[in-house]
Amino acid sequence: MAEKEKVFEIRDMDLYYGSFQALKKVNIDIYRHDVTALIGPSGCGKSTFLRSLNRMNDLVEGCRIEGKLLFDGEDFYGKDYDTIALRTKVGMVFQKPNPFPKSIYENLAYGPRLHGVKDRKKLDEIAERTLSQVGLWDEIKDRLGKSALGLSGGQAQRLCIARCLSVEPEVILMDEPTSALDPIATSKIEALIQELSKQYTIIIVTHNMQQAGRISDRTAFFFSGEILEAGDTRRLFTNPENPKTEEYITGRFG
Amino acid sequence: MRGKSLKVKETIIEKALFLCAAGSVTAVALITLFIFSSGYSVLRSYGPLNFIFGMDWSPVNGEYGILPLIAGTLEVTAGALILGVPAGIGCAVFLAEMAKERWAKLLKSAIELLAGIPSVVYGFFGLAIIVPAIRDWLLPAVQKIDPDVPASGFSVLAGAFVLGIMILPTIVSMSENAIRAVPLEFREASLALGADRRETITKVLVPAAKSGIFSSVILAMGRAVGETMAVLLITGNVPKVPTGPLDPAATLTGTIAMEMSYAGPEHQSALFAIGIVLFILIVILNSIALAVMKRFGGAV
Numbered sequence: 135m136a137e138k139e140k141v142f143e144i145r146d147m148d149l150y151y152g153s154f155q156a157l158k159k160v161n162i163d164i165y166r167h168d169v170t171a172l173i174g175p176s177g178c179g180k181s182t183f184l185r186s187l188n189r190m191n192d193l194v195e196g197c198r199i200e201g202k203l204l205f206d207g208e209d210f211y212g213k214d215y216d217t218i219a220l221r222t223k224v225g226m227v228f229q230k231p232n233p234f235p236k237s238i239y240e241n242l243a244y245g246p247r248l249h250g251v252k253d254r255k256k257l258d259e260i261a262e263r264t265l266s267q268v269g270l271w272d273e274i275k276d277r278l279g280k281s282a283l284g285l286s287g288g289q290a291q292r293l294c295i296a297r298c299l300s301v302e303p304e305v306i307l308m309d310e311p312t313s314a315l316d317p318i319a320t321s322k323i324e325a326l327i328q329e330l331s332k333q334y335t336i337i338i339v340t341h342n343m344q345q346a347g348r349i350s351d352r353t354a355f356f357f358s359g360e361i362l363e364a365g366d367t368r369r370l371f372t373n374p375e376n377p378k379t380e381e382y383i384t385g386r387f388g
Numbered sequence: 389m390r391g392k393s394l395k396v397k398e399t400i401i402e403k404a405l406f407l408c409a410a411g412s413v414t415a416v417a418l419i420t421l422f423i424f425s426s427g428y429s430v431l432r433s434y435g436p437l438n439f440i441f442g443m444d445w446s447p448v449n450g451e452y453g454i455l456p457l458i459a460g461t462l463e464v465t466a467g468a469l470i471l472g473v474p475a476g477i478g479c480a481v482f483l484a485e486m487a488k489e490r491w492a493k494l495l496k497s498a499i500e501l502l503a504g505i506p507s508v509v510y511g512f513f514g515l516a517i518i519v520p521a522i523r524d525w526l527l528p529a530v531q532k533i534d535p536d537v538p539a540s541g542f543s544v545l546a547g548a549f550v551l552g553i554m555i556l557p558t559i560v561s562m563s564e565n566a567i568r569a570v571p572l573e574f575r576e577a578s579l580a581l582g583a584d585r586r587e588t589i590t591k592v593l594v595p596a597a598k599s600g601i602f603s604s605v606i607l608a609m610g611r612a613v614g615e616t617m618a619v620l621l622i623t624g625n626v627p628k629v630p631t632g633p634l635d636p637a638a639t640l641t642g643t644i645a646m647e648m649s650y651a652g653p654e655h656q657s658a659l660f661a662i663g664i665v666l667f668i669l670i671v672i673l674n675s676i677a678l679a680v681m682k683r684f685g686g687a688v
């Protein structure tokens with residue numbers, strides 16, 4: 135089997151919030167077109183790690199990162215690295231659906247416009263393509279001009295995924311994207327994630343072990359700022375090497 | 389025992405608060421009634437349309453057309469908004485999004501201080517600095533182009549400038565609150581799409597805060613319309629429709645304040661009728677602000 139292409143290569147990453155060390159010597163490779171699940175008890179640093187992959191932590195005052203962090207082979211914390219370009223290639227879907235308080239159409243046109251797409255026809259195409267990708271087109275094609283705040287939770291989250299796709303990212307970061315949704319909406323999003331993984335690299339934080347087992351190819355288990363174990367999802371769930379991993383996935387703590 | 393005395397206490401407090409509320413409502417009602425009954429006689433004898441659309445305000449000749457005063461008020465107010473709104477919103481954005489915490493606090497208290505300065509002090513500032521500045525610096529330049537421009541410096545522009553400063557606290561603090569109230573999620577969503585800070589501010593945060601910002605502008609407008617002392621000292625008080633920013637103007641409030649002390653009965657009634665017009669104008673502005681706030685629920 136050919137060696138899979140690495141999208142992210144993280145070596146000995148330390149992250150500090152002021153004097154508090156939130157991540158310790160994190161090592162992980164993320165492979166193209168994989169779904170990588172990040173699991174672990176709350177407060178162990180999953181979101182922190184995820185948000186450092188598109189430099190969202192730059193917003194946090196006093197946040198400091200050390201180590202070797204490569205995206206497509208380049209040091210994306212390097213001095214001359216273009217953060218805007220990074221965030222365009224590495225999109226993000228948040229825990230709480232957060233469509234802009236604008237129309238559905240404007241939500242989808244926002245990103246492309248930032249990157250210079252002005253042509254109305256092109257924007258229309260993007261709206262239709264991304265909404266179709268997330269399976270929303272038939273549901274809401276007649277009310278593109280209506281406020282996105284009127285959508286149900288599941289629809290809003292799918293719109294957020296569509297919005298993320300509108301700038302044609304390579305990687306999609308998802309931070310517990312279904313934790314605010316009901317089971318039906320959740321299973322729709324899970325199916326969508328599997329569909330999207332054909333074209334995109336997906337990294338997803340989840341609290342839900344079954345979800346990680348169902349949708350991911352690889353899993354990393356975070357525990358108090360460290361990755362205790364990472365590897366093939368099936369293997370990690372059936373045959374964990376670290377006793378802490380086993381305790382966690384069998385639900386003995388969390 | 390204790391429960392009972394608590395209950396009694398509560399009843400007393402409730403009654404007292406009700407009395408306070410009833411008292412203020414009664415006071416407002418009485419004032420309204422008084423103004424309307426005092427202004428009524430001129431409105432009837434002079435005719436409400438003649439009163440509002442009449443071009444000639446000269447009480448000595450029995451002419452009570454207040455259109456020049458309405459125009460003066462509206463022009464000074466519009467000028468104040470043109471100068472004060474962009475500055476105020478810019479300042480609010482800076483405070484909410486860009487300034488470091490410590491600087492933001494300092495600047496904010498400085499701006500709030502502006503709200504506490506008595507308006508006559510603003511008027512004095514305008515009289516001592518703005519009017520001479522317009523007269524000595526701006527007018528000589530303008531006169532080269534238009535030799536007929538009024539040369540005193542007392543003008544719509546002077547009033548607009550000072551009022552523009554006076555409305556800053558309203559605009560800045562309300563708009564800043566509105567911008568701060570925009571959820572962090574929108575900021576993050578925008579940045580995660582590859583927006584920079586400027587794009588996030590102009591295309592997401594300010595639009596999301598627009599109802600709060602709009603309300604602040606309406607309230608500022610109310611403040612500008614109602615302001616008396618500062619404007620009275622610097623606009624020149626000439627009851628003619630001003631045709632340019634350098635023309636002098638008389639305002640509704642300024643005219644009442646200046647003329648009330650020596651007005652005869654009919655003239656006095658006319659001044660009260662101006663009060664009615666002001667009253668209605670302010671009520672309309674405040675209702676718009678309230679409706680907008682309610683409709684869009686504060687920030688979003």
Ligand SMILES: Nc1ncnc2c1ncn2[C@@H]1O[C@H](COP(=O)(O)OP(=O)(O)O)[C@@H](O)[C@H]1O
Pocket residue numbers: 151154156174175176177178179180181182183194
């Ligand atoms: N902005 C921040 N400033 C300071 N500490 C933070 C910040 N964000 C998270 N932390 C801390 O970092 C640790 C990891 O948090 P987080 O990454 O959110 O965990 P998880 O997503 O796994 O629940 C926690 O102890 C949390 O309190």
Ligand SMILES: [Mg+2]
Pocket residue numbers: 180181182309339
């Ligand atoms: Mg988290």
